[in-house]
Ligand SMILES: Cc1cc2nc3c(=O)[nH]c(=O)nc-3n(C[C@H](O)[C@H](O)[C@H](O)COP(=O)(O)OP(=O)(O)OC[C@H]3O[C@@H](n4cnc5c(N)ncnc54)[C@H](O)[C@@H]3O)c2cc1C
């Protein structure tokens with residue numbers, strides 16, 4: 236089985252340090268530590284479980300600056316077979332549509348005979364959950380979003396459980412197919428010590444003996460006009476830090492008198508009662 | 509006169525509330541843009557919903573009907589929607605930011621090569637200037653980003669339609685007018701083997717145990733409540749004053765209460781008449797889900813807690829003392 240995992244390096248928006256907020260209320264991306272997008276670890280784990288069960292060749296692809304190789308190195312430590320970084324200045328400013336063009340192009344170039352593509356449900360920098368379905372459309376394969384578990388896979392089909400608004404749905408899809416995985420799906424395994432020894436020196440070729448391939452747009456045959464700022468339909472008009480309008484506040488004391496007064500006021504205004 | 513189009517979701521014989529909220533907002537957009545409001549409905553028994561769609565302001569309803577469209581599957585609905593888009597010719601398309609909307613909208617955006625903004629909390633119409641060019645009457649797609657630390661306004665100047673998914677609960681419902689009439693356009697599609705690439709084998713639906721959206725009063729607790737046992741006191745109080753129980757993510761993550769109760773950016777967005785916040789610090793991700801509440805009553809031991817910045821009623825105190833007092837006082841006064 237040939238599996239592609241799409242993994243992104245993201246700023247850790249869950250732990251925003253004080254110094255990350257700039258004067259103008261925008262965020263200083265550099266001040267945030269870069270991490271493996273959490274749900275992409277769930278995607279990788281799902282691929283590794285399939286590898287354990289059925290045997291599989293796992294290629295992890297990431298698009299980002301050269302630094303994003305850290306995510307790929309981490310993937311090797313956990314059991315991925317091949318890693319590819321798509322990196323090119325012309326990709327700067329790509330929105331989700333442009334990102335999906337580059338990633339779909341990369342998959343066509345690197346692993347055209349894939350059976351499964353596994354993505355995280357969403358990346359925590361944008362929280363959009365759009366790249367997966369857009370890559371699926373570009374490659375003309377069906378998609379299963381919000382995947383919770385894979386029941387079985389054979390050479391033709393996959394059966395999965397997926398989360399729906401008010402429950403769970405079991406679906407069967409013909410291969411090849413793209414899955415997006417939620418954090419409820421599994422608990423990602425830690426790095427494997429043996430693999431860490433083996434791949435300690437893994438780096439972007441040619442600096443190291445391969446293992447992390449870095450490819451440009453030309454390498455994967457994607458036209459620059461479909462990516463970067465030019466290929467991105469959406470533009471950020473402006474951003475604001477979250478400011479809260481101060482409201483009229485009334486104090487009530489935390490004793491029986493205060494609470495009594497509060498309820499009298501609430502009942503008078505028919506808010507409770 | 510390019511339309512404003514809303515993708516309609518149905519659930520259990522009902523139109524999902526987010527779809528009605530989007531139609532409500534669509535009325536405002538269509539007035540500003542001086543155009544028509546259209547509804548797209550793809551499913552099995554569409555006809556019984558038409559009246560309500562007109563009542564909420566749809567001028568035209570585009571309907572794609574057939575057994576294979578229910579329950580929702582990505583490819584049949586994508587094909588249906590693309591056909592509707594051809595006929596409706598929209599400048600704006602709105603979807604609920606539900607599991608369905610977030611599955612369908614990006615697939616369509618990719619096909620049409622147009623922009624899509626996820627999880628908007630507000631929509632407005634305005635102008636945009638960029639590199640000496642100017643566009644008028646664009647859709648401002650406003651959403652929290654970076655884990656809720658900033659609010660971004662996104663526009664899509666050129667590659668139209670402009671598409672957005674919108675969170676449930678953020679747009680106000682209008683008063684429906686059941687005397688309104690409109691036009692129904694029925695569309696049929698050719699069969700395609702693509703439609704059957706994914707099959708639904710089974711569905712297990714769970715009953716909703718809380719109705720945060722419909723509640724007039726919410727009693728919410730945070731990490732400060734301290735234990736599952738202590739949350740029971742919130743349930744007791746809620747039962748007494750006919751309220752629903754809400755929670756912060758910290759309380760849910762700590763296992764004090766189920767995820768269905770979570771309020772905020774990754775939970776439900778609510779605006780009850782009264783919101784009690786016990787032991788809640790008031791993190792921005794929580795506030796975006798409750799700050800539109802009518803009267804916010806906060807109880808917190810920390811006088812500096814950010815929740816007090818948006819609270820109407822401030823009680824600096826220990827919830828372990830205040831809550832029992834509230835129960836006692838309510839029982840006395842309620843008599
Ligand atoms: C991407 C993202 C999405 C998120 N989405 C959500 C979301 O949807 N909803 C959400 O709620 N959070 C969300 N969060 C988490 C959010 O950032 C906060 O961590 C969370 O809201 C804090 O919950 P809390 O107020 O219960 O806990 P804390 O911040 O720990 O606050 C506890 C409060 O209780 C008070 N307290 C303690 N003991 C007592 C007592 N005995 N009596 C009275 N007061 C007491 C303390 O003074 C403190 O103010 C999200 C975070 C991220 C990064």
Ligand SMILES: Nc1ncnc2c1ncn2[C@@H]1O[C@H](COP(=O)(O)O)[C@@H](O)[C@H]1O
Pocket residue numbers: 241242243244272274275278296297298299331334338353354355356357358359361362363364365366367
């Ligand atoms: N730059 C990227 N490189 C690799 N994978 C990505 C990239 N951006 C998005 N993805 C994949 O698409 C998923 C959804 O991302 P998003 O639409 O940004 O929320 C992520 O969880 C990744 O699996």
